[in-house]
Amino acid sequence: MGRYVFKLPDVGEGTAEAELVAWHVKVGDRVEEDQVLADVMTDKATVELTSPVTGVVTATHGQPGVMSAVGSPLVEFEVEGAGNASDAPEPVAEIVAPVAAEPEAAGEPEVAPEAEPVAAAAGNYVFKLPDVGEGTAEAELVAWHVKVGDTVEEDQLLAEVMTDKATVELTSPVAGVVASLTGEPGRQVPVGGPLVTFNVEGAGNVTAAPASAPRAIEKPAPKAETPKPAPAKAAAPAKVVAEAAPVARTAQIPGVRPLASPAVRNRARELGIELQFVPGSGPAGRIEHGDLDAFLARGSQAPAAPAATGSLYAQAEGTTEVRIIGLRRKIAEKMAESVRRIPHITYVEEIDMTVVEELRAHLNAQAKQTGKAKLNVLPFIARAIIVALRDQPQINATYDDEAGVLTQHAAVHLGIAAQTPNGLMVPVVRHAEARDPYDTAAEIARVSGAAKDGSAKREELSGSTITITSLGTLGGVVHTPIINHPEVAIVGPNKIIERVVVKDGQMVVRKMMNLSSSFDHRIVDGHDAAVFVQRIKGLLEHPTTLWMG
Structure with missing residues (x-):
């Protein structure tokens, strides 16, 4: 023994x-x-x-x-x-x-x-x-x-x-x-x-x-x-030769977290370097300390395309193959599974956000005196969703299509789709129904920040019952969001822009926003989807009703 x-x-x-x-x-x-x-x-x-x-x-x-x-x-x-x-x-x-x-x-x-x-x-x-x-x-x-x-x-x-x-x-x-x-x-x-x-x-x-x-x-x-x-x-001599010769470095794959040791990551943060722009010379493109030094030596700029030797309109040749692995593949698999398993119906409505913006500006002016954080538009949209769900609990639900069971949730655990250096993640604001606008804003910022810096815990990245996917200033006119399986709905606000609209027979400039939402058509009928979005529209156009009984 x-x-x-x-x-x-x-x-x-x-x-x-x-x-x-x-x-x-x-x-x-x-x-x-x-x-x-x-x-x-x-x-x-x-x-x-x-x-x-x-x-x-x-x-x-x-x-x-x-x-x-x-x-x-x-x-x-x-x-x-x-x-x-x-x-x-x-x-x-x-x-x-x-x-x-x-x-x-x-x-x-x-x-x-x-x-x-x-x-x-x-x-x-x-x-x-x-x-x-x-x-x-x-x-x-x-x-x-x-x-x-x-x-x-x-x-x-x-x-x-x-x-x-x-x-x-x-x-x-x-x-x-x-x-x-x-x-x-x-x-x-x-x-x-x-x-x-x-x-x-x-x-x-x-x-x-x-x-x-x-x-x-x-x-x-x-x-x-x-x-x-x-x-x-x-x-040993091979290593010396490799150091003396130009080192082959691999460019980082967009959307995939660069491979690097904690020491390299800490040093990069201290130097203010974004690792996504640093080509790595280690295995599988891993970034080493020498790669940071080389990046600094060439002026800390993102890798530039090779300078053209001919005309500005010279023909380009060649192809680049990038293997989709790691987190990027996980995201791809999840998106494909969602589209494959869920028959989506998308509904778009325009909302007059002028009064919300006026209220937000008023609260933010007061925040300078009270020391509270500034509010963006997301807490108002989140609250409108929460109130609208009271009349349609089947939308605040998860659907196990294999077992044929729809689970309706009393609590609203709000997923916030966030773009991070590691790819698309959905951190969760738990019990959003019990939060005021300031608490909602603070929690959205906290969980989104944790997802972006990689410190989010497992429970902070799972368990959502309905999701908001906001593209912010990049929101465009309309988009068709993909439902976060196994949820049955996702709400996607687009950017707020000033437009000329007719109001009370007069042409006026208003701050308008399109709201793009997708629903699982197996659970949510088109009529119910429209009622839900119209309820959100009414609440946001009269924001004083958001926190009323």
């Missing part, structure tokens, strides 16, 4: 520590591989940690509510075989040292410490995709940070994967040589599916290479070659 120490992995982008939320095992429990051990929370999400081995729990470290550092011991097991740690507590931090100290291999590491442990490798270790979110069944592989033949240390970054809510960095649970990688960026990988196969010292966790190895994106390096020190030493 041996001792295995499971350490807290990096469960987020460069996370240095995580809060222990709950234990799912206790000392004395026998656990199976991939069984849930504990829940930990980072700034982005709550993550379930699963067991990498089968064994008996001999110790747990930390109490719920305590912050644990990445790489610190979390659970100790008694396992069959050598484990990854000796009985002495001090070698716990080094995963391969106890294995090297076994009698059978004791003489070999002394000859060439950097290479011989690989030659003495007695088994394979398969790292499987852990559950990186609450009940996540699969995740999308965004980028690899290692390749076949690389020697990696414990806790070294292996890959980035993306769930519906966040991008997570996966680190190595062992030290060894990468034998195979399963999957290419953009591919969905099921939780529990093999991700990386290592050649390691000791027995590993499988007796032979997994069946999925032939699907690796690179062929496994022959075992006879991996232990040789020459390839490892040859890598």
